[in-house]
Amino acid sequence: MNLTVKIGSAVFPNPVTVASGTFGHAKKYYDLQEVQQLGALIPKTVTLLPQEGNPPPRIAETAAGMLNAIGIENPGVDVFIEKDLPALKKIPVPLIVSVLGHSEEQFLKITEKLNAAGGISALELNLSCPNLQKKNLVAQDAGATSSLVQKVKKISRYPVIAKLSPNVTDITVIAVAAQDAGADGVSLINTLTGMLINTRTRRPVLGNVTGGLSGPAIKPVALNMVYQAAKKVKIPVIAMGGIMTADDALQFIMAGASMTAVGTGNFVNPRAPLDVLQGIKAYMKKHKINDIVQLRGSLILP
Amino acid sequence: MHKIQRTVTVVSNSKVCPQYYRLSLDAGSAVNEARPGQFIHIRVTDGVEPFFRRPFSVFRAAKTMDILYDVVGKGTEILSSRKRGDRLDVLGPLGTPFCEPAPAVRQVVMIAGGIGVAPFLIFSDFLKKKRVEKILLYGARAQAQVFDFKAFRKNGVEVFASTEDGSVGVKGRVTRLFGKIRQDPQTTMLYACGPKPMLAAVQDFAKGHRLPGQVSCEEVMACGLGACLGCSIPTVSGYKTVCHDGPVFDVHEPCF
Numbered sequence: 282m283n284l285t286v287k288i289g290s291a292v293f294p295n296p297v298t299v300a301s302g303t304f305g306h307a308k309k310y311y312d313l314q315e316v317q318q319l320g321a322l323i324p325k326t327v328t329l330l331p332q333e334g335n336p337p338p339r340i341a342e343t344a345a346g347m348l349n350a351i352g353i354e355n356p357g358v359d360v361f362i363e364k365d366l367p368a369l370k371k372i373p374v375p376l377i378v379s380v381l382g383h384s385e386e387q388f389l390k391i392t393e394k395l396n397a398a399g400g401i402s403a404l405e406l407n408l409s410c411p412n413l414q415k416k417n418l419v420a421q422d423a424g425a426t427s428s429l430v431q432k433v434k435k436i437s438r439y440p441v442i443a444k445l446s447p448n449v450t451d452i453t454v455i456a457v458a459a460q461d462a463g464a465d466g467v468s469l470i471n472t473l474t475g476m477l478i479n480t481r482t483r484r485p486v487l488g489n490v491t492g493g494l495s496g497p498a499i500k501p502v503a504l505n506m507v508y509q510a511a512k513k514v515k516i517p518v519i520a521m522g523g524i525m526t527a528d529d530a531l532q533f534i535m536a537g538a539s540m541t542a543v544g545t546g547n548f549v550n551p552r553a554p555l556d557v558l559q560g561i562k563a564y565m566k567k568h569k570i571n572d573i574v575q576l577r578g579s580l581i582l583p
Numbered sequence: 584m585h586k587i588q589r590t591v592t593v594v595s596n597s598k599v600c601p602q603y604y605r606l607s608l609d610a611g612s613a614v615n616e617a618r619p620g621q622f623i624h625i626r627v628t629d630g631v632e633p634f635f636r637r638p639f640s641v642f643r644a645a646k647t648m649d650i651l652y653d654v655v656g657k658g659t660e661i662l663s664s665r666k667r668g669d670r671l672d673v674l675g676p677l678g679t680p681f682c683e684p685a686p687a688v689r690q691v692v693m694i695a696g697g698i699g700v701a702p703f704l705i706f707s708d709f710l711k712k713k714r715v716e717k718i719l720l721y722g723a724r725a726q727a728q729v730f731d732f733k734a735f736r737k738n739g740v741e742v743f744a745s746t747e748d749g750s751v752g753v754k755g756r757v758t759r760l761f762g763k764i765r766q767d768p769q770t771t772m773l774y775a776c777g778p779k780p781m782l783a784a785v786q787d788f789a790k791g792h793r794l795p796g797q798v799s800c801e802e803v804m805a806c807g808l809g810a811c812l813g814c815s816i817p818t819v820s821g822y823k824t825v826c827h828d829g830p831v832f833d834v835h836e837p838c839f
């Protein structure tokens with residue numbers, strides 16, 4: 282059974298990974314033998330400088346999902362390279378490092394540092410970052426996306442994946458802009474902006490007022506966006522948004538995704554990524570499919 | 584993915600007083616791993632409503648893994664309907680436990696507000712053989728929160744109670760019992776668990792009398808594993824996760 286996935290020059294043993302920000306640094310809890318079965322690891326987004334994150338409460342549950350406003354708490358790329366990367370490199374699973382800059386220059390500096398560090402399979406550009414010209418997000422602006430991807434691509438020694446935001450009118454426009462600027466893949470979706478109010482106190486539930494919605498609640502939205510984007514681009518699509526089970530992941534693959542990531546599902550069921558992988562294999566066996574390529578985009582339309 | 588994710592079986596689940604339930608779980612080898620102050624993270628439903636797991640302090644880990652809980656919302660409501668033989672998906676024990684009192688310590692003071700009493704039975708099990716004075720200052724709202732403290736007394740703990748309505752013990756908040764604390768920084772050690780205002784009062788008291796201590800904090804949790812950074816609270820050294828860096832912190836650390 283062939284499950285391998287290629288993104289640019291990078292090869293991944295299978296199509297199941299974990300979404301950035303949902304898979305921990307608390308290594309002592311993870312069974313390494315189980316982690317080793319994953320197709321890739323994507324740790325929490327790193328920025329150029331350390332970020333302390335948002336004031337609590339940072340998370341809240343809602344029907345079939347959650348809101349988060351963590352504020353990309355991270356130690357900064359230098360500490361990441363010095364402290365986290367060595368341990369991550371020891372895990373024999375391809376590593377996709379998620380990065381975010383508050384300007385193009387910051388993205389380029391982070392890329393240079395990671396170029397020097399080595400041992401990485403691909404970069405994922407978190408485009409939910411400020412677009413300094415227009416005061417929106419880079420992910421909300423085809424021009425800014427194109428410019429950023431092009432510049433990073435020029436200096437990166439690793440394949441470059443653009444992570445798209447669903448908070449746009451037409452995500453396919455951004456996906457195409459990323460592809461045309463040289464991206465080796467796109468991942469989608471990041472969280473959908475939302476909020477909750479505590480009626481007893483009349484205050485927002487989150488310290489940051491608004492946050493990102495994730496989990497099963499967003500799966501149909503994510504599935505449609507992946508379906509639409511995969512029709513428009515030729516580069517591989519990494520899909521995420523509410524995946525809890527193998528059936529969820531198979532839906533994304535049938536819609537055209539090359540890889541699938543479990544995010545929020547990890548919090549409810551830490552075994553979810555493995556369950557997803559085993560379930561995909563079982564499905565392929567049952568339907569006598571020997572290459573994942575045969576499943577990709579295999580949706581039958583009415 | 585997780586070496587401490589287990590499916591466990593409910594052994595019993597019943598009220599110990601009008602307001603609190605005790606749930607006993609057949610948790611296999613996990614009982615040997617539990618340390619006082621740690622918690623288990625329970626998935627109360629196979630579905631997605633409520634969505635998050637729910638954290639509960641280990642109340643006792645002997646033959647079974649036990650928690651003591653208060654029904655405050657939908658998750659604990661579902662938990663209270665679980666019967667002997669039901670299966671539950673549990674993570675843990677998780678988090679940083681209470682530290683052992685230093686050798687010089689002569690008085691161990693456990694300060695509990697309501698359901699915050701939960702981690703102190705297992706703690707007194709661990710301290711049983713220590714020849715130091717052990718006192719539990721238990722502040723409840725009313726008699727409905729007062730259960731049989733025999734198991735504490737068996738471990739050599741002297742129990743003092745206060746209730747806000749005066750139905751049991753001293754009338755008022757648990758701070759009314761602080762007179763029992765020996766104010767010697769070298770030989771007294773405070774351990775507290777309860778609502779935030781109580782922990783803040785303990786912090787003030789510890790500051791005022793230069794007493795060492797630890798507090799067990801609460802915050803809404805998603806992963807419980809230090810992965811999502813969702814349960815962070817402000818401390819004197821920046822944000823720290825309640826689930827992984829805590830729930831037990833030095834009494835002087837959190838910024839309440």
Ligand SMILES: Cc1cc2nc3c(=O)[nH]c(=O)nc-3n(C[C@H](O)[C@H](O)[C@H](O)COP(=O)(O)OP(=O)(O)OC[C@H]3O[C@@H](n4cnc5c(N)ncnc54)[C@H](O)[C@@H]3O)c2cc1C
Pocket residue numbers: 622633637638639640641650651652653654655656657658659660698701702800801802803804825830
């Ligand atoms: C480390 C830790 C240990 C805990 N140990 C115990 C224990 O031993 N026994 C026990 O009864 N409870 C304990 N709790 C609190 C317990 O987790 C909550 O009471 C429970 O999650 C409520 O779930 P629910 O669905 O019933 O209530 P919800 O419907 O979720 O909420 C009902 C009310 O409880 C509040 N609440 C919800 N979650 C929390 C939380 N994590 N902390 C504080 N308040 C909350 C809500 O704001 C709301 O007012 C602990 C919490 C933590 C963080």
Ligand SMILES: Cc1cc2nc3c(=O)[nH]c(=O)nc-3n(C[C@H](O)[C@H](O)[C@H](O)COP(=O)(O)O)c2cc1C
Pocket residue numbers: 300301302303325326349351353379407444470471472494495496497499521522523524542543544545546811813
């Ligand atoms: C607590 C939390 C933290 C997240 N942190 C990041 C992050 O640092 N970088 C990023 O690109 N996406 C982050 N995400 C978004 C996820 O990677 C994912 O795109 C999104 O949650 C949708 O997938 P899901 O529904 O499976 O969680 C975070 C999501 C959550 C819930």
Ligand code: FES
Pocket residue numbers: 803804805806807808809810811812813814815824825826827
């Ligand atoms: S609950 Fe996820 S870090 Fe604490």
